[in-house]
Amino acid sequence: MQWLDQYAFKAEERIDSDPGLARRVYEKLARRLKEYGTGSVLLFGTIKEETNLILADVMQRAGIRAFVGKLSMDISSRKTYVEDSAQSSLQSARSFTKRLRSMQTELKPAQRLVEPVLTPRFVPTCSDELLAGLGEMSEVLDVRVQSHLAEARDQVDWVQRERGISDIDVFDKHKLLTPRTIQAHCTFLSRPCLSHLHTRETGIAHCPLSNSYFSSKAFPLHEALHEGVKVGLGTDIAGGYSADIMNAMRSAVMVSRIREGERRERRLEIGKGEEGEQDVSINWKEALYLATHGGANTLGLPEGAGSFQVGAPFDAQLINLYNGTTGAGLGPLDFFDPPSEEQPITEEMLEKWWCIGDTRNRSGLWVQGRQCFPTPTP
Known part of the structure; x- marks a missing residue:
């Protein structure tokens, strides 16, 4: 919360107050994403509806498949950067969803790249009334949900102290753990919790670099995959030093190897391993999968996305x-x-x-069959 108050909230508030700045920032973001080879992205936006429509417009024009989340947050924030009430927050989320979808209806189906996402920032900034309303809205409007879950010790303890239950139970109580949901981080989830996410068909965005900065635990990636949870790789953009998914891949392998080293050291200290213990590290091929096909599955993209097969959307990079x-x-x-x-x-x-x-090494990027990097000459 200290980081959010000192940096993120201020930056978001400034963007919300200046549409011209918002467009300049988002256009630069789009160029960077394409330079890094990111053709599909799940985005946390800001609380202002109009600013998120600018973000959606920029991503559509850039040729990037984007899931744009207008933040919903009605408590525990800066006095100047919070929505007035749960009801006004819900009204804004509903309006944003409908307006963004109406922008897409003017396009041919193959050209529709942008979708809305309901985005309760995380439990500490959302009242129960707001979360319940978003859960109902997701079901009625068939719209995706994204949030942060069990990311850091202070956040986990705060929710337990204020709500009397864990944040995964708060989300579940309000019908926000669904096949349409992606939760970021999840570093403090136990094995039974991961199994519960699998039951709910909820996906996880694994952001190893930002977790190294903001969490005192590493995400149990191997255990999540073993439980059958959908996992895609993320950068968290502002939560680390790089928006490049390749750095996220490398970080995922490094973090997993450190976890495996710690597991082996514990085994040496006690003189034996736990029954059924397995290597918790991943290799470069598995990280590449998480950044491509794994991410596509987690995002719920069309069948075959993230792989080369007949009938699948042609999302590809040209690497030399x-x-x-x-x-x-x-x-x-x-x-x-x-x-x-x-x-x-x-x-x-x-x-x-x-x-x-x-x-x-990247000389081309295609999304849904259309080249978007470098920008084709008319």
Whole structure:
């Protein structure tokens, strides 16, 4: 809450007060996302309806598939940055949802890239009345939900102290854990809680970099996947030092390896392991899955999205590892045995790109079959 009050709330309030600034900020964001290869994004916006419509318009024009969330928050915020009441917050969320959907009806189905998302910021800033109303709205209007869940010790303790139950139970009580829901972080969830999310078909946005800054626990990724929970990879953009999903992939592997190291050390200290214990680390291929097909499944994209198969939306990046004429590696990549017809691209070369590749290796991005980066010449 200290970070939110000192930085996030102030920035959001400023954007809400200046439509011109909002458009400039969001246009730069769109350019950065495409540069980083992000063609689909789930976004927390601000509390003002008009500002979020600007965000949606910018993403649509940029060719990015975006799920835009107008924040809902009626308590425990800055006096100048909070909605007047639960009812006014619900009215604004409903209006935003309908207005954004009406913007899309003017487009052909294949061109509709932007959708609204109901976004209670997190339990501490939302009254029970507001959460109950959003749960009903999600069901009636068939609209997605996103929020933050069990992210940090102070937040978890605050909810328990104020509501008398955990925040996962608060969301569940108000029908906000559904197949349409994605919860970010979830670092303080127990194994039974993860199993409950699987039962509810609720997805998780795993943001390893921001968790390293804001949570005293690491997300139990291996356990979540073992329980069958849908997990996609996120950057949390403002919650770390990078909006590049490649850094999120690398961070996910590093965090998981630290967890595995701690598990092994505990086993050595007590002289044995727990029954049925498994390696909790992931490898680079699994991280790549979380950033692509795993994210598509979590977002509920059309069947096959995030993979190459007939009938699936063509969402793809063009990655170049080396100059086809000279054989020299591109960007940070160096190859001393250049690929050739006799020696094609190897798995080791792909892993090298995963480890140290950057924006210089990305020469194209397509979303739903249309190239959006670099911007095609008319």
